[in-house]
Amino acid sequence: MKYLRILIIFLIGLSVISCSKVPITGRKQLKLIPYSTMMEMGQTNYATFLKENPAINPPTRSSAEVSAVGVRISKAVEKYLRDNKLGNKVEGYKWEFNVVDSPDANAWCMPGGKVVVYTGILPLTKDDAGLAVVMGHEIAHAIAEHGNERMSQQLAVEAAGIGLDIYMQQKPQQTRDIFMSAFGIGSQVGMLGYSRQHELEADKLGLVFMAMAGFNPERAVSFWQDMSKVGGNKPPEILSTHPSDAHRIDKVKEFLPEALKYYSSNAPEQVKNTNQTKAVTPDPKKPVTPADNRKPGVKIK
Numbered sequence: 615m616k617y618l619r620i621l622i623i624f625l626i627g628l629s630v631i632s633c634s635k636v637p638i639t640g641r642k643q644l645k646l647i648p649y650s651t652m653m654e655m656g657q658t659n660y661a662t663f664l665k666e667n668p669a670i671n672p673p674t675r676s677s678a679e680v681s682a683v684g685v686r687i688s689k690a691v692e693k694y695l696r697d698n699k700l701g702n703k704v705e706g707y708k709w710e711f712n713v714v715d716s717p718d719a720n721a722w723c724m725p726g727g728k729v730v731v732y733t734g735i736l737p738l739t740k741d742d743a744g745l746a747v748v749m750g751h752e753i754a755h756a757i758a759e760h761g762n763e764r765m766s767q768q769l770a771v772e773a774a775g776i777g778l779d780i781y782m783q784q785k786p787q788q789t790r791d792i793f794m795s796a797f798g799i800g801s802q803v804g805m806l807g808y809s810r811q812h813e814l815e816a817d818k819l820g821l822v823f824m825a826m827a828g829f830n831p832e833r834a835v836s837f838w839q840d841m842s843k844v845g846g847n848k849p850p851e852i853l854s855t856h857p858s859d860a861h862r863i864d865k866v867k868e869f870l871p872e873a874l875k876y877y878s879s880n881a882p883e884q885v886k887n888t889n890q891t892k893a894v895t896p897d898p899k900k901p902v903t904p905a906d907n908r909k910p911g912v913k914i915k
Contacts, residue, residue: 636758637700638819641811645759646766652759653706656725659794660710663730669712670733677713680731683745683827684711687753688727690826690880695757703757719844722799723752725761738840743824743833750820750827758819760812764796810857817862818869825877831870838863 635642670677688709695703709727716732723729729752731745739745755761821831842859857865 634759636815636819637695637698637703638822639758639815641815643759643763644766645762647762649705649762652725652762655790656728659790660724660726660728660730663799664712664714667714667716669714669730674713676733676736679742679745680713680749681711683742683829684709684729684749684753686827686829687746687750687823690828691753691757691823694822694826703759719841721748721752723749723756725756725759727753727756729753738844739837740840741833743829744837746824746827746829747820747834747837750824750829751816752820754816754819754823755812758812758815760816761796764809764812768796813856814862814865817866818873821866821869821873822876825873825875826880828877828881830881831873831877834866835863835870838866 634645673681688707692701692704692707695701704727707727709729711729711731713731713733717734718732719735719738721729721731721735729749731749735748736745739748817834821834824834825831838859842863848859856862
């Protein structure tokens, strides 16, 4: 009991030191892992992932579109953060955008701007704006440091007996597994409420980022509506790591007026006129990835 009290006091004290605020939403969050450590783990695990799951090469039209959309969103993210004196949020970022052949409808972004999009989600994104919904959302997770927050929650429990630094040194594989799970790569267990909160928060940030990049944020509504039709039966929201489709779409609609303020001042005239309908479809003269013709899964992290 004595040690439990000491641990509780330690965690409370540490939470006071480690709390910061998420951009745009202003929510306070607990982060126990140093920024430099997260960046290093992002670089290492990204390289390991791509070694085990090589990016599409040579590039297809689809992968070129992923890179183009990613560059636009990354520039918008950096501008937003600079304008709001939060440039340290992307300090040391070296953006990378890769496409991996997989039937899963998934994408993710690790610390440092390391982005992977799976081919299985491309039939659902349909156009550049749909792709911007997904990439804006995933990049938002990284900017909001949700991965650090999720890891902190789990490591606070796992490392309670021996301390965070010692645990990470003595149990590198377990630490890596927690890291990969925190960024939606592999299975996720627990932290259901936090995961739903993070998803809705990433939706909001993602809408602002895509709008600042010149993509109409209204496209998010039809994208999530399409996603809701894929995958068959889903668990009730209370048992899911993600918000229900209806809840998510309602929240997106609720935040759209704010996001549209950024779009009205950043959308190029030609983008406004075409209403973001440029399709991300394979060029017949370019190689097509096998997963483009498969029925996609339903896993967005």
